[in-house]
Amino acid sequence: MSASIEIAGVSKIYDGGVRAVDAVAMDIRQGEFFSLLGPSGCGKTTTLRIIAGFETPSSGAIRVDGADITHVPAHKRDMGMVFQNYALFPHRTVAENVAFGLRMRGHDKASIATKVKAALAMVELSGLEDRRPAQLSGGQQQRVALARAIVIAPRVLLCDEPLGALDKKLRQQMQFELKQLQKKLGLTLVFVTHDQEEALAMSDRIAVMNGGRVEQVGTPAEIYNQPTTRFVADFIGDTNIFRGERTTTGAGAPALDVGKGLILALPPSADAQGAGALSVALRPEKIRLSPRGDAAGGAAGTCAHGVVENTNFLGGAVLYRITLEGAHRILVQQPNAGTSHLFIPGNGVTLDWTPADLVVLED
Amino acid sequence: MSASIEIAGVSKIYDGGVRAVDAVAMDIRQGEFFSLLGPSGCGKTTTLRIIAGFETPSSGAIRVDGADITHVPAHKRDMGMVFQNYALFPHRTVAENVAFGLRMRGHDKASIATKVKAALAMVELSGLEDRRPAQLSGGQQQRVALARAIVIAPRVLLCDEPLGALDKKLRQQMQFELKQLQKKLGLTLVFVTHDQEEALAMSDRIAVMNGGRVEQVGTPAEIYNQPTTRFVADFIGDTNIFRGERTTTGAGAPALDVGKGLILALPPSADAQGAGALSVALRPEKIRLSPRGDAAGGAAGTCAHGVVENTNFLGGAVLYRITLEGAHRILVQQPNAGTSHLFIPGNGVTLDWTPADLVVLED
Amino acid sequence: MSQAPTQRINGLALFILPSVLLFALFFFLPIGLMAVMSVLTGNPVVAPRVAFTTRHYARIVDDPYYLEVIWTTLRIGLLTTLVALAIGYPLAHWMARIKSRTGHALLLMAVLAPMLTGIVVRTFAWMTLLSDKGVINQTLISLGLISQPLKLMYSETGIVVGLVHIYVPFMVLTLTGVIGRIDERLEQAAENLGASPLRAFIEVTLPLSLPGILAGSLLVFALAISAYVTPILLGGFQIMTLPVLIYQQISANFNVGFAAALGIVLLLISLVLVIAYNRALGLVSGQRELQ
Amino acid sequence: MMGTSAAHNPSLASDREAASRQAAAPAHAAVGPRHYGRYVYLAINIAILIFLLAPIAVVVVFALNPTPFIQFPPVGVSLRWFEKFFASRDFMHALGFSLEVALFTTVSATILGASAALALARGNLPGARLIVVVMLSPLMLPAILTGLALFQTYVLLDVGRPTWGLVAGHTLVTLPYVVRTTLAVLHNFDLRLEEAARNLGASPARTFFEVTLPLIKPGVLAGAIFAFIVSFDQFPVSLFLVSPGNETLPVTLFNYLKFDLDGTIGAASVVSIVLAFLVVIGLDRTVGLRSYVKL
Amino acid sequence: DDPVLRITGWGGKWGDVMKAEIGPAFESEFKCKLQTDSAFPYLPKLQASSRSAPIYDVLHTNSNEQWAAAEMGLVEPKVDPKLVPNLADVYPYAVSDKIVGVSIFTSAIGLGMRTDKGYGSITSWKELWDAKYNGVRGGYVIPVNSLGQAFLMMCGTLFGKGQTDLDAAYTALEKLKPIKIVDFTGAMEKMLLSGEVGLCVIHDSGIYRYDGQNQPTDFIAPSEGVLSLEQVLTITPGSKVKELANAYVNYMLRPEVQKRLAETVWYSPANRKVKLDAKYDAKLLTTPEKVSKLIQVDWKWYNERKDEIDQRVNRIFRA
Numbered sequence A, B: 001m002s003a004s005i006e007i008a009g010v011s012k013i014y015d016g017g018v019r020a021v022d023a024v025a026m027d028i029r030q031g032e033f034f035s036l037l038g039p040s041g042c043g044k045t046t047t048l049r050i051i052a053g054f055e056t057p058s059s060g061a062i063r064v065d066g067a068d069i070t071h072v073p074a075h076k077r078d079m080g081m082v083f084q085n086y087a088l089f090p091h092r093t094v095a096e097n098v099a100f101g102l103r104m105r106g107h108d109k110a111s112i113a114t115k116v117k118a119a120l121a122m123v124e125l126s127g128l129e130d131r132r133p134a135q136l137s138g139g140q141q142q143r144v145a146l147a148r149a150i151v152i153a154p155r156v157l158l159c160d161e162p163l164g165a166l167d168k169k170l171r172q173q174m175q176f177e178l179k180q181l182q183k184k185l186g187l188t189l190v191f192v193t194h195d196q197e198e199a200l201a202m203s204d205r206i207a208v209m210n211g212g213r214v215e216q217v218g219t220p221a222e223i224y225n226q227p228t229t230r231f232v233a234d235f236i237g238d239t240n241i242f243r244g245e246r247t248t249t250g251a252g253a254p255a256l257d258v259g260k261g262l263i264l265a266l267p268p269s270a271d272a273q274g275a276g277a278l279s280v281a282l283r284p285e286k287i288r289l290s291p292r293g294d295a296a297g298g299a300a301g302t303c304a305h306g307v308v309e310n311t312n313f314l315g316g317a318v319l320y321r322i323t324l325e326g327a328h329r330i331l332v333q334q335p336n337a338g339t340s341h342l343f344i345p346g347n348g349v350t351l352d353w354t355p356a357d358l359v360v361l362e363d
Numbered sequence C: 001m002s003q004a005p006t007q008r009i010n011g012l013a014l015f016i017l018p019s020v021l022l023f024a025l026f027f028f029l030p031i032g033l034m035a036v037m038s039v040l041t042g043n044p045v046v047a048p049r050v051a052f053t054t055r056h057y058a059r060i061v062d063d064p065y066y067l068e069v070i071w072t073t074l075r076i077g078l079l080t081t082l083v084a085l086a087i088g089y090p091l092a093h094w095m096a097r098i099k100s101r102t103g104h105a106l107l108l109m110a111v112l113a114p115m116l117t118g119i120v121v122r123t124f125a126w127m128t129l130l131s132d133k134g135v136i137n138q139t140l141i142s143l144g145l146i147s148q149p150l151k152l153m154y155s156e157t158g159i160v161v162g163l164v165h166i167y168v169p170f171m172v173l174t175l176t177g178v179i180g181r182i183d184e185r186l187e188q189a190a191e192n193l194g195a196s197p198l199r200a201f202i203e204v205t206l207p208l209s210l211p212g213i214l215a216g217s218l219l220v221f222a223l224a225i226s227a228y229v230t231p232i233l234l235g236g237f238q239i240m241t242l243p244v245l246i247y248q249q250i251s252a253n254f255n256v257g258f259a260a261a262l263g264i265v266l267l268l269i270s271l272v273l274v275i276a277y278n279r280a281l282g283l284v285s286g287q288r289e290l291q
Numbered sequence D: 001m002m003g004t005s006a007a008h009n010p011s012l013a014s015d016r017e018a019a020s021r022q023a024a025a026p027a028h029a030a031v032g033p034r035h036y037g038r039y040v041y042l043a044i045n046i047a048i049l050i051f052l053l054a055p056i057a058v059v060v061v062f063a064l065n066p067t068p069f070i071q072f073p074p075v076g077v078s079l080r081w082f083e084k085f086f087a088s089r090d091f092m093h094a095l096g097f098s099l100e101v102a103l104f105t106t107v108s109a110t111i112l113g114a115s116a117a118l119a120l121a122r123g124n125l126p127g128a129r130l131i132v133v134v135m136l137s138p139l140m141l142p143a144i145l146t147g148l149a150l151f152q153t154y155v156l157l158d159v160g161r162p163t164w165g166l167v168a169g170h171t172l173v174t175l176p177y178v179v180r181t182t183l184a185v186l187h188n189f190d191l192r193l194e195e196a197a198r199n200l201g202a203s204p205a206r207t208f209f210e211v212t213l214p215l216i217k218p219g220v221l222a223g224a225i226f227a228f229i230v231s232f233d234q235f236p237v238s239l240f241l242v243s244p245g246n247e248t249l250p251v252t253l254f255n256y257l258k259f260d261l262d263g264t265i266g267a268a269s270v271v272s273i274v275l276a277f278l279v280v281i282g283l284d285r286t287v288g289l290r291s292y293v294k295l
Numbered sequence E: 001d002d003p004v005l006r007i008t009g010w011g012g013k014w015g016d017v018m019k020a021e022i023g024p025a026f027e028s029e030f031k032c033k034l035q036t037d038s039a040f041p042y043l044p045k046l047q048a049s050s051r052s053a054p055i056y057d058v059l060h061t062n063s064n065e066q067w068a069a070a071e072m073g074l075v076e077p078k079v080d081p082k083l084v085p086n087l088a089d090v091y092p093y094a095v096s097d098k099i100v101g102v103s104i105f106t107s108a109i110g111l112g113m114r115t116d117k118g119y120g121s122i123t124s125w126k127e128l129w130d131a132k133y134n135g136v137r138g139g140y141v142i143p144v145n146s147l148g149q150a151f152l153m154m155c156g157t158l159f160g161k162g163q164t165d166l167d168a169a170y171t172a173l174e175k176l177k178p179i180k181i182v183d184f185t186g187a188m189e190k191m192l193l194s195g196e197v198g199l200c201v202i203h204d205s206g207i208y209r210y211d212g213q214n215q216p217t218d219f220i221a222p223s224e225g226v227l228s229l230e231q232v233l234t235i236t237p238g239s240k241v242k243e244l245a246n247a248y249v250n251y252m253l254r255p256e257v258q259k260r261l262a263e264t265v266w267y268s269p270a271n272r273k274v275k276l277d278a279k280y281d282a283k284l285l286t287t288p289e290k291v292s293k294l295i296q297v298d299w300k301w302y303n304e305r306k307d308e309i310d311q312r313v314n315r316i317f318r319a
């Protein structure tokens, strides 16, 4: 049913000399929900287009279930695709757009009608069957594109930011449906998104790309909790990154001196040996915040004092930008536990964290 | 410099008979960051296009600083706009696209060059000046659209999901820049987004739209914490909505019987009088979660017991779907405070909350 | 926008073959024959004793009259093209943007009607309008605006008017398809950035309709420089163009060799002009891929 | 009652949409935001239409005027020229023959021209731009010379003056229209639409018919209309290629007019126009002439 | 199968009568098929076809083209009186040395005028040069029209030493401007009828065919003589049905055929024996006296200089 995809050292250099994809190598397993995550312009779309067969790689090969398909034409690959710009057929109605792939596969009219109806219902577009794409809102167009790709139940589904134009509610619902569908059909799904939460919540594995290269491939938890490079740590979620020299805490535990009087106790996992510079990351939500003077205090290297500089209300959470006494600036995220628990700019606060939550980064 | 906008009972019926905007009335204040938030297809783009002068309202009027501009042609409105689909000029380079508005305003070459350079630097596109839109990635195109609109420093800036195609890092940065710019120039900014967090974080005020109508206008905190309608409560962030009959707790306080054995103590603010059905909302992050059997317990109407059914890892937070003993299903969000504090499906848990966090909704 | 395709010839290239075959058999062969005859003293098909000669070409080059005629021909062609573009564009724009389907069909009919009248009849109709006793002159005289009839006919003006009328539909229909496909939001974006509708048109719509302008003006130019019925009837032989000369040579002087030489010269000059025009338009617009 | 975080109620949304679809006819504000320019625009266009249609009016007057020459003001209305036209077996035969030739020409020129345009725009042919220009040549050569050259060739090949020879000649002089108009719309074509079709499993041929063709239809159709009309109105090439007894309408009309310049040719024109209008209406009903889709 | 005789022929009323009566009668009498090419111009087609297999058996055109055809060896210069007995009955001009083949009809080229403009009585060609006709003067295109060419020769006679005095003719033409020039022979009558021209060169047939319609136009046979516009038949040397071709030429000269066609298109018959109805007889050239006023042009001489003349007049009439 579904297929594994091997991307073997693929590069793509566009006509102008732009190296959009640079020696990308990764294996996408059969039936896997695989996300490509990365900053704008890092080569996600290009990679997807190479898999789909719209771009010929400048070098490297694409293999599906072990067979080299680098030069198989797109229409013989049986890969559904949701285009970043939708690419809806402007001369066809919504229903006709969705029916297209089924027609190409020679399905009979009745079964096409049923499937199209179901697909449109799934993306919440029932009733808009007879509109033309130009008569739809942006999000509606995107959902038509999604319906068009999934209705054919391809063995591989390539989605280029398929939910980017949807509001959170609808997006969550579509995420859910997509995930369900993927499980039901055992689809191999390659998913491009710029939304880290989406990638983290949905993926079996994630590839983080940067400047045409793959920085890290791993499960969401690995990517989030054990980023291997500074780029990944910085890119996924908000994070505090410190760079400093190795030292030891008063208690003799390995620690990092990040300057300006701040010492961070290193996690037990960190290589105790070795000297020299090191970067570590600490997620804002791993830090606890309490009013200055409240109990806590904590061991050396696991707490600090500072002043709230700026409060950012995120709905379910509040993000504080805090200036430590030594002038380091640090992000801390706390749940929005009601107005009563809010700090406001100027409040003195105490921060504390667990050394285990610090992640050591490759540079 | 900037201007106030009054949308006076505006409706728009498209040719096919679709009522895209339905008697929308709202005042956007001078220099305000005003967001339009709502589900896909609710009429945000249409509203923006009416303000910009690309659609003539079927009824109603648009006033800027009190003057009726309903029939003023678009090019005389001095309103910048970022189109949802970018609408970049395909025959012009990136730099030419950005320079367009300045040229129309008769700026001299040198000042155009400087401003274009600055705008492109701001959206992080320095170096791509001579590319054509077709040679850019989706996110890059969107940033060109943004640069093109802001470079002219219009008195009103209309943004139709201007950051939708950007990754979180870049989006935050652009949000910051946009906000800075808005403050610096005192711009009136009308911002369409499908990202609630974005709207909450950036806006002075938000209008939540639904099906062509405005459901609620208010500050982010009002919208989030005191949604007036069920739709708003449901739409903004995840929420738990309960509907039930008025009753009283054992202690005699007003409460809501939502069936299946669950009684919720109503907030003190709730009208104690009156009988009959009522809806209330409770945000997932306002609920505290502890292992079953742990202390807590809490007063009647402020706690419940259940079993974790499903865990959703969101990066900085974890979302739990919990089935209560009475078979109610409820969402609870907890900060991702490290792997050690995670609950897994099957864990018995105790939930407790503060009655003041319940919000009573209009239906 | 179309992306630059990968630079290898692909299977689609084969689709040119039927046309190539048609051209080979029904154009290059016959015209080759004519080219051969243009350097021979007689028709080799019917008269066995012919010799090579350059006299036909020498005649064209030696006598400035022929150069003048060539220039007149090209001038009329250029003028016709310009005017046809100027009046065809607004109509094409209207057709492309009109909302009502009935309105569109009516416009289409109005545009097609002149093409369907038949070239000769149409030209006679113009004679009726433009001649001294024609509708325009008589109306103007009876209104007392002029006392002597304007010389509308038997002049280049008359020819250009007639040619424009016949060929403007080619311009309109070619342009309509192209303009209709331009995303209106691009114009809106321009207006939003402060361009007046006219300016937005000039900055956005016009450059994006260049392929249509190119196609339309090339069609009209090619047709105008090769027309002979209209120049004969409306120019009354007082304006001499190459096609008229060729017509004379074939039908009254029976000098096929010279007619062929004139034809080849016309063809070569026009090809050069067209290529230059192509280049120029491509350069001006920066759209090098323009065809 | 209870409910957790479901998305907004779908049935609610679609109810609303259904309701709004039934809502009263769009009450359109008559005045757009750009009225001044609008008037100028309309005025210019109407002037152009008058320019286009004035001679047609003359032809109609000519066809209806009983005097055998064009006369202003007309002296009356009569259908005698129409009677004469329809009563003439020559004219009727020529009309039929012209339609037949024009039909064959249209089909062949459209197929050949559209495929050539496709090859030129997409085939990455070396020298494509030169080929495009060369393909315009049959239009730049005075058709009388082309006609003579073709005639000479047919004599040389000893094939006589067959109808297919006439059709081939017409195809040659109509092909450039189709090529040009098709090329014009192929430019700026969004290739991603074709990619989407391929991705959905459409073979290249299928993609062409399902996506490319419908989207370049305005160009192809314009080309086809040109081919039909130019063939139907083609005179100089036909002059040499028609055979006795099988003359096209323009040739017959031309010969007629050399001797009897009367309202019959006006009537013939009016009949051609009406005929073509019927074709246009028919096409509009079936294919839909207004086919360029907003992208 | 019946043999096929391939001829050329005019359209209009001529063509109608040929197709309806005269052609079929010939076909049944001679057991053959007539195949008429009516798509003008004929000569280039004949020119393009092989001498041994010409596309026509009988060529019917005006005299000057026949001369050109004969020069190129496309047609036989003379018709054999033995094979065409009716040749014995034609007026001398029809077989004169100014004629290739045989002329079967002739019209007179003279002046046409509007009778409602008070131009008075006109008797001379020279009237055409009067300044009062500026703007309403009409003539034919010289390079492509026989009438124009004949008129040019007339100019030499009128203002110079004779037909061949080209310089005089050029000067005269120069003075004729402004003049409205038409291409088709039939176009001038329409210009005259609609009042676009008031005085013009025209052939009598172009005026007389409106006889009885009360048109304010009249034909003037100038005192200096009228030019003859001949309808000439010749036979191609390569014809495979020469006998039939001669029979056709002979048939066209038959009095009843001549009468029918003459009365249809107002052409003067070449056969002396034809008796036309009174109304035609009164106007057409049906007697030796009337015929004697016909001036024939030396087309052989003209054709030799045609290129030179064309260039000259093209320049003269350039706007």
Ligand SMILES: Nc1ncnc2c1ncn2[C@@H]1O[C@H](COP(=O)(O)OP(=O)(O)OP(=O)(O)O)[C@@H](O)[C@H]1O
Pocket: A134, A135, A136, A137, A138, A139, A140, A165, B014, B015, B016, B018, B019, B020, B021, B038, B039, B040, B041, B042, B043, B044, B045, B046, B047, B084, B194
């Ligand atoms: N041209 C049109 N003709 C008919 N209906 C239209 C047209 N354009 C938009 N609509 C409909 O109007 C409604 C509002 O559309 P609009 O584009 O304003 O939505 P939106 O709020 O911007 O949605 P999104 O977030 O998906 O972009 C939608 O239901 C849409 O289908």
Ligand SMILES: Nc1ncnc2c1ncn2[C@@H]1O[C@H](COP(=O)(O)OP(=O)(O)OP(=O)(O)O)[C@@H](O)[C@H]1O
Pocket: A014, A015, A016, A018, A019, A020, A021, A038, A039, A040, A041, A042, A043, A044, A045, A046, A047, A084, A194, B134, B135, B136, B137, B138, B139, B140, B165, C003
């Ligand atoms: N046709 C092209 N010619 C030249 N460069 C191109 C072309 N298309 C894309 N690029 C460049 O290649 C790089 C990768 O583009 P791609 O579209 O794959 O990015 P992406 O990861 O999808 O970005 P986004 O999230 O913004 O969509 C970008 O820097 C882009 O500018």
Ligand SMILES: [Mg+2]
Pocket: A044, A045, A046, A084, A160, B137, B138, B139
């Ligand atoms: Mg992309």
Ligand SMILES: [Mg+2]
Pocket: A137, A138, A139, B044, B045, B046, B084, B160
């Ligand atoms: Mg929108």
